[in-house]
Amino acid sequence: MALVREFAIRFSIGEFRGVHGQIRQIRCNSSSQNRWLKRQSNDYYTREAKIRDLRSRAAFKLMEIDDKFRLFAKNGSQRVLDLGFAPGAWSQVAKDRIGFNGVVLGVDILPCEPPSGVSSIQANILSKKTHELIRLFFFKHFELNHDDKLHPDKGYFQHMLEEELTHKEDFRTYKEVFTTDTFDDSVAAEQSHKLPIDVIISDMYEPWIQTSGFWNNLTNFPYYRMANTSGLAIRDHYQSIDLGDAALITAIDLLKPMGSFVCKLYTGKEDKLFENRLRKVFKKVSRIKPDACRTESKEIYFVGLGKRAKTNKIDVFS
């Protein structure tokens, strides 16, 4: 609440779409924020997102990517990891496209109530522990909802992981779940719980403005510590490369052989290097700028198809 209050004191009034899709009032004092609000209200995709009850216009970017690259299989049992999922439009699209038996887990550093049918973890993807939580979620099939029991000292979900790690008799299970060796195709099929995910989508970057409808698992005000689009192309580019690499490491650690990957990047000098890293992990790599991206935006999306059976982080990053 302190965060909200601070936010409210610093800005004068405008409108935006909240995490539940309703219009909320926020306060803005700068002309750039007013321009942003005006542009949103005139925008075709923003209007269409409201009509279709999608949490943001970003949904249309993923729809277009999926129409072209066929990432999602309807009525299968695909497992999708949505990195930087808040406010949740990509998760809505993924859940809709994989159908009832599929599982979508959203991870975001900011607190956000996931869309219906989607589970979520509030965590930083740059942390190794987050990878463990994700693997544990898919392995144990925990239902993650914010009304799950909150441990009084350790907080949401964390205690489940720690109990798992300290359970001595379960040492063998621990080793099975958390060893991150790479496998050849046949072994991978048997041990698919180690690489449990079919599709990883990452739209990580600037945080979504939030004023309500969330709980917070962190004490260090992540909103103010994150990469925000600065308008300085070079800064945005390098920060997005860092998040792209974090998504790629997650894919190396958790994505099944033949799995698919989508990742946003603010384009710049290091695109080619990032693309080369992707090529070491995926058999086919493409770039796409969906029509729903604003023309002036520097964002592009990389798509990796057919994750290679053997991937090694040291080879990829050297």
Ligand SMILES: C[S@@+](CC[C@H](N)C(=O)[O-])C[C@H]1O[C@@H](n2cnc3c(N)ncnc32)[C@H](O)[C@@H]1O
């Ligand atoms: C542009 S928004 C994603 C929008 C989302 N794809 C949708 O369709 O609603 C980018 C998100 O990335 C998240 N993010 C940025 N850095 C992160 C990190 N290190 N770990 C987890 N999430 C992060 C932000 O909090 C923000 O919510």
